[in-house]
Every structure is written in structure tokens, then in C-alpha cells.
Amino acid sequence: KKKAKITAEKLFNILDIPKDTWKKRVKKMSGGEKKRLSMAIGLIHHPQVLFLDEPTTGVDASKRYDILSYLKKLNQQLNTTMFIITHDLEAALICDKSAILREGKLLEFDTPENLINSLPSNGLVARISIKNLNQEIIKTIHKYPSIEKVLRVGNETIEVLMEDFEDNLPKLMKFLFENNLKVYSMSRDVANFRRYFQIRIQEEEEKENRKNNSELMNGGDSQ
Known part of the structure; x- marks a missing residue:
């Protein structure tokens, strides 16, 4: 006792x-x-x-x-x-170490740092605020070569992940201005684990959507 x-x-x-x-x-x-x-x-x-x-x-x-x-x-x-x-x-x-599970399936298992570093350019992101941001503008931004992900994180704010971040950032800004997009702020940051999780789950959902669409196009699963 x-x-x-x-x-x-x-x-x-x-x-x-x-x-x-x-x-x-x-x-x-x-x-x-x-x-x-x-x-x-x-x-x-x-x-x-x-x-x-x-x-x-x-x-x-x-x-x-x-x-x-x-x-x-x-x-x-x-x-x-x-x-x-x-x-x-x-x-x-x-x-x-962190494991990410979705519907009973293990998606990732590693240190949080390694998971974030597995993102393009080790997780460096450009946070950009654009006036009157909409889906058409996001589609335009996706046309820039080297863009890997465009995440909408606010009403008029996106986070962009791309390869060769340091080299491509000034080129991306030039691309935005050439397409008459009204950028009123830009900052750089490193993705946190929450952002990594969002990206990873989004990738899984996109993969499932592609699979479902393919099955619909082919008339469903074969018996």
C-alpha cells in the first residue's frame, strides 16, 4: 500500500x-x-x-x-x-512515429519528419492569396509545369507544392501575373503534419475516384 x-x-x-x-x-x-x-x-x-x-x-x-x-x-x-x-x-x-490509417488500411508509417520530407521540395509550400479565387483560377495555376499540389486553405488563399521550389517560385509568380491573376500576398512556409495528412488522404480519395470511374466506364466489375 x-x-x-x-x-x-x-x-x-x-x-x-x-x-x-x-x-x-x-x-x-x-x-x-x-x-x-x-x-x-x-x-x-x-x-x-x-x-x-x-x-x-x-x-x-x-x-x-x-x-x-x-x-x-x-x-x-x-x-x-x-x-x-x-x-x-x-x-x-x-x-x-506516426501511422495513417483509412478505413482499416495502413497508408503510411514513418516519423512525422520523414513523412513531411517526402512531399515535393521537402514540404516547402508557397502560400498565395489571390483576389476572387475560384476553381477556374486553380485550374489555371495547375497548368504551370512542376506544380504537384494546389490546396485551397482559405477563401482566397492557396498553398502550392512543386518540385525545385527555389528555382520555380519566381517563375510561378511571373506565370500568375502573365495570366492576369491578382496576387495580393505571398509567403513561404514548410508543411506541417496536418497538411501532409490532408494531402495524403486527398491522394487516396483521388485514386479511389479514378478506380470507380474506370469501373463505371467498363460497365462495373466483371462477375
Whole structure:
């Protein structure tokens, strides 16, 4: 019993659970306190592996990063391997490796950094705001050679991924002006994991659409 108490206090300290809440009834705890308590319970017996299902669900946006930070701290201080199942893409910030699943199919498995670097030009993107942006304008931009992806990320804003980014960026801007597109801002950035995920899922959807269209053209699957 004494050993369990010492272990519990150690976990509570790592998780920043203040002493005045140690004897609080669970039903009176906040969402964040309940999440941290569930982590402590899961780790009380020093498991080598811990599975966490949606650990940030039901927590205020301002507390989500705190929960992820606690998980990383527990991983480092207790040497516990953690599997995090989540739709919260910010969790990739603390993971050594990330797997992307879609409808039970494994699409990718690697470090978040390697996945982002697999994008054209290691994930460099041009963020461009264009007046009266519409699908016709996006189709025009796609005509520029070396363009790999054009993602609409705002009402009048796109992110462009292309090969040989440094060489092609000034040429792309010239192309936009020559096509009378009214560009009112341009900045460069590196794609984050959320953007990588969006691109990868979009690719999978496009592949499925092509397959479905091909089957329709051929009269459906053969019996």
C-alpha cells in the first residue's frame, strides 16, 4: 500500500495534479483533471506498453497541448512505450512515429519528419492569396509545369507544392501575373503534419475516384 501511494504521488507530480485535488471526487473534477487521473491509473503498475484511445477528446483546446506534453513527459521519465489512437493530428508533435490509417488500411508509417520530407521540395509550400479565387483560377495555376499540389486553405488563399521550389517560385509568380491573376500576398512556409495528412488522404480519395470511374466506364466489375 505504501509503495502504491509513493508511485501515485510520483505520477501526480509528473502530471501536475495539485495536492488539493488528490482527494477530490472524480465527478467534481474538470475534464483535464479526469484525463490526467486516467493516465495515472493506467501507469500505476508501470506497464511497458500503454494504449491510449483519443486522450485529448473532451478537453478544452487550450488544454490539449498540455495533455500531449504530459504524455511525452511520462514516456521519457517512465520509459513507457505508448500507442496513441487519435483524430487529433497535433499528437504527431510528440510521436516518434506516426501511422495513417483509412478505413482499416495502413497508408503510411514513418516519423512525422520523414513523412513531411517526402512531399515535393521537402514540404516547402508557397502560400498565395489571390483576389476572387475560384476553381477556374486553380485550374489555371495547375497548368504551370512542376506544380504537384494546389490546396485551397482559405477563401482566397492557396498553398502550392512543386518540385525545385527555389528555382520555380519566381517563375510561378511571373506565370500568375502573365495570366492576369491578382496576387495580393505571398509567403513561404514548410508543411506541417496536418497538411501532409490532408494531402495524403486527398491522394487516396483521388485514386479511389479514378478506380470507380474506370469501373463505371467498363460497365462495373466483371462477375
